[in-house]
Amino acid sequence: MKVLIADDHTLFRRGLRLLLSSLYDDIDAVEAADADGALRIANEQADLDLILCDLAMPGMEQLKGLQALAQRLPKAPIVILSAISNPDDIVRTIESGARGYILKSASDETLKHALSLVLAGETYIPSDAFLDRQRRWVGGAGNPPLRLSSDNPLSTLTPRQRDVLTLLMGGQSNKEIARNLGLLESTVKAHVKIILSKLNVANRTQAAMVAADLGWPQPEFTDKSPV
Structure with missing residues (x-):
């Protein structure tokens, strides 16, 4: 697998190269120190299988470097590796052509899981970023959090079941929910089954309708692409 590692910190690039070599047997890594260098390599080596790049390196201002790379090699997935954890920034990178976003604080296992998905x-994307965005759906920026009475069936749902319910109401499939929350699809199916039981409904459509009637807000972000 041929990988381009683009980051303006030499030690990080070398460390990531060693880590990838320990996780995969067939890594052929090339390096760039900025977006211009990454684009130059992309122009010269169209056989890249994966691009890993920093969000804050020179040339990435306003995501122009990311967009240029995505246009040059549309079949090579781009994954951002960054210390920036702002959910809105993460969403913008996905909308600009990235296929993944991994925080630099992530573990080796998280890196391998994320790259496997991509x-x-x-x-x-990091589940914490999604959950932060979901909390805004529920409470709204600057607004008090949603409060449910003790006799409301929604109050019996666990935090993870509420996460699943929110995405379910947004029209996402079990596979999409699993991807966005970093869960196994079988785990999502189990959560959905419990949600249907607690809401005393027969299917997902009824669950969404009943949840809305009980006061659970309809997500503003309903696109089926990653949140």
Whole structure:
């Protein structure tokens, strides 16, 4: 697998190269120190399988470098590696062509899981970023959090079941929910089954309708692409 590592910190690039070599047997890594260098390599080596790049390196201002790379090599997935954890910034990178976003504080296991999803054609973002965005759906920026009475069936849902319910109401499939929350699809199916039982409904459509009637807000972000 041929990988381009683009970051303006030499030690980080070398460290990531060693880490990738320990996780995969067939890594062929090339390096760039800025967006212009990354684009130059992309122009010269169209056989890249994966691009890993920093969000804050020179040339990435206003995501122009990311957009240029995505246009030059549309079939090579781009994954952002960054210390920036702002959910809105993460969403903008996905909208600008990235197929994944991994925080530099992530573990080796998280990195491998994320890259596996991306290389399989999926999209990866940190679950914490998604959950922060979901909390805004529920409470709204600057507004008090949603309060449910003790006799409301929604109050019996666990935090993770509420996460699943929110995405379910947004029209996402079990596979999409699993991807966005970093869960196994079988785990999502189990959560959905419990949600249907607690709301005393027969299917997902009824669950969404009943949840809305009980006061659970309809997500503003209903696009089925990653949140």
